[in-house]
Amino acid sequence: MLHTRSFKILWLGNLISEFGGAIGGIINGLLLYELTGSKEWMATMWLCYFLPSLFVQSLSAPFLNNINKEKVLYIIQLFRSAVYLLPLLGSIVGINDITIVVLVILQCTIGILQPIYASISFSLIPVYCEDNKLVSANSSLDATIRLMSFIAPGIASFFLLVFPLHFLYLLTTLLFLLSAFAIHQLPYTTTRSSVNKNKKSWLTAFVAGYQTFFSYPPIWKLTLLSSAVQFAVGATMVIKIPFFREELGGTSWEYALFAAAFPLGYVLGTFLLAKLPKNNVTLYLGLFGGGLSFMLLSLTPSITFALISELLGGLLFPLFNAQSVAIFQRVAPGDQLVELSAIRLLFLRITMPLGILFASLPLPTRDIYLYIAGLIIFLAIVSFFKGARVSSKHLTV
Secondary structure, three states: OOOOHHHHHHHHHHHHHHHHHHHHHHHHHHHHHHHHOOHHHHHHHHHHHHHHHHHHHHHHHHHHHOOOHHHHHHHHHHHHHHHOOHHHHHHHHOOHHHHHHHHHHHHHHHHHHHHHHHHHHHHHHHHHOOHHHHHHHHHHHHHHHHHHHHHHHHHHHHHHHHOOHHHHHHHHHHHHHHHHHHHOOOOOOOOHHHHHOOOOOHHHHHHHHHHHHHOOHHHHHHHHHHHHHHHHHHHHHHHHHHHHHHHOOOOHHHHHHHHHHHHHHHHHHHHHHHHOOOOHHHHHHHHHHHHHHHHHHHHOOOHHHHHHHHHHHHHHHHHHHHHHHHHHHHHOOHHHHHHHHHHHHHHHHHHHHHHHHHHOOOOOHHHHHHHHHHHHHHHHHHHHHHHOOOOHHHOOO
């Protein structure tokens, strides 16, 4: 199915933005490690991104209903483009400590801007898409993010063979500028009068937002299921490399294949979803199949079987992710969608570090895969038979 011109512009802007962000994350880590040689500084860099991100995510929701959404997206991309010039200024000065401080400022700024951008972008999808194309639209955007995370490291590595590291900061700046230019073509959907009406105090709006969020069972139940998936993702971030290198004895190039299997499967899964009926069966089959892939990894005897398991997980997870997001967008009141999107994203962001902490416990790697598999499979089965059945009117026609 063809999408509207506005959605295509939003998709293009997000594609360029995700590519620029993926390259930016790589070069920030490389530059910081080159300057410090310290794993502790690497952890600090990610905390400088993650903590401001959570703080803004938790407090910004009430403000997001009363903004010109497309204008804010455009301004955010201009800010992102500008802050990626800061490491170049640090290198011109030639003092390592200044460059490190600049990288910290860069990470904090990106951490503040990203949750706002993600919440607003998410809320615009149903505005630019026909209702029966929401699943397709969400799966396209989700697959784009996965694909960029797969492509960006290889392209960054190629450029680093030819150009100095700081050239990639210019490239990242240019990519965010291109994204801003694309987003600037979007038609404004929020009028000045709607921005100013019904403004409430922050506390009143904050409480009302959470009351609305929990008054719609499909919204909060599916958000909790998605949060469980993010918990599993956080855990696998910790154990993935040790599992593959130590448990399976894989080489670096074999790990590259292993890391690529899930995003490749995810892209294929978006095409599979287009051919399948959208209902409770396929919704929870995706969740169950994703949990099953973790269980297969806990039992895998070989690298080949591990690759198949990752490919399977990537193939099935979109069946749940794209449909659950579309249900959220249909059920949530249109005038509060961006605010409720921010609350949803907050739950997803909180559970990932909890998964990281869980995987840091002194447990065997295979057992961790088994535990997160059991959690997701249990939730999928219970939700299908009892907990989070979704009305057919909220699923794609």
